[in-house]
Amino acid sequence: MKPKFYDLADLIISNIEGGYYSPIRHKSAAMMDSGETMFGMDRKHGGDDINNSAAGKKFWAIIDQNSAAWSWNFKGGKFEKQLKKLAAEMMYNRFEKYSKLYLSDKARKIANKSERILLHFFYACWNGAGWFKKFAEDFNTQCQKTHNISALEKSCIAARKNSGNSLISKGGEKMEMMFTMINVKRGLKIAVITILTVGAGFGGYKVFKYFKDRKKHGKV
Numbered sequence: 418m419k420p421k422f423y424d425l426a427d428l429i430i431s432n433i434e435g436g437y438y439s440p441i442r443h444k445s446a447a448m449m450d451s452g453e454t455m456f457g458m459d460r461k462h463g464g465d466d467i468n469n470s471a472a473g474k475k476f477w478a479i480i481d482q483n484s485a486a487w488s489w490n491f492k493g494g495k496f497e498k499q500l501k502k503l504a505a506e507m508m509y510n511r512f513e514k515y516s517k518l519y520l521s522d523k524a525r526k527i528a529n530k531s532e533r534i535l536l537h538f539f540y541a542c543w544n545g546a547g548w549f550k551k552f553a554e555d556f557n558t559q560c561q562k563t564h565n566i567s568a569l570e571k572s573c574i575a576a577r578k579n580s581g582n583s584l585i586s587k588g589g590e591k592m593e594m595m596f597t598m599i600n601v602k603r604g605l606k607i608a609v610i611t612i613l614t615v616g617a618g619f620g621g622y623k624v625f626k627y628f629k630d631r632k633k634h635g636k637v
Contacts, residue, residue: 418509421532425539426505428595430456433588434543436490437480443489455480455493456504457543466514472506479503511542519553524560531566533596537573540592544585552576570596 434457452461458476460468467473479496487493493500516525516538528534534556541549552573559572574596577589 418506421535422509422512422539423502423505425532425536426508427501428536428598429540429543430501430504432595432598433457433540433591436492437484437487438489439484439487453480456500458504458507464511467507467511470507470510472503472510476500476503476507508539508542512539515542515546515549515553519550521557521560524553524557527560527564527566527569528556531570532599533570534566534573536595536599537570537577537592540588544588548580548585551580 436455438451438454440452440461450462452459452463454460455476458467458473460477468477479493479500483496516528520528520538528538538549538552538556541552555576556569556573559569563569574589574593577592578586580586580589
């Protein structure tokens, strides 16, 4: 699994999906027929492809062994990082499967050029096969019209906002915010690399000059 998908899963879980919910201890009409859930993984309705995967079995085993006293929306405490990683692995298998089923070869190649587009489709795995297929069909069509990444990223947000489903539409608004977060993160990474590179170069020159001066005066 490519490391960037762990980062994308963290974005999704931190900004859209909630923490722990038990239909027995936290029963709420707002959760309707939801099963036991954590980070958008639903034990009842999530599907065997993720819940019975190797990562899924580890995910639910941690919850079984530690969730007795967890409150509603608890993020897992010392297990949060591990559970997020396992959730990412659970959904990545689904992402690979759905991508091959519903995205054209051209669309997949274009999607892999943009973390924003990958985020859109990775989160579609949480939304379900039907939504992934719908988004993929729209994206395949858009890729026939243009290869402009910025335009295609905007089409992904539009597909969610204009979905006709209030939850998907609301998720589109949050995803628009996350698209901005990806840009900020990318910009910070570039800035840090630049600073370290320039700093290392300047620091290296200072060390070189220090020893050159000491040699000149017979101190080394």
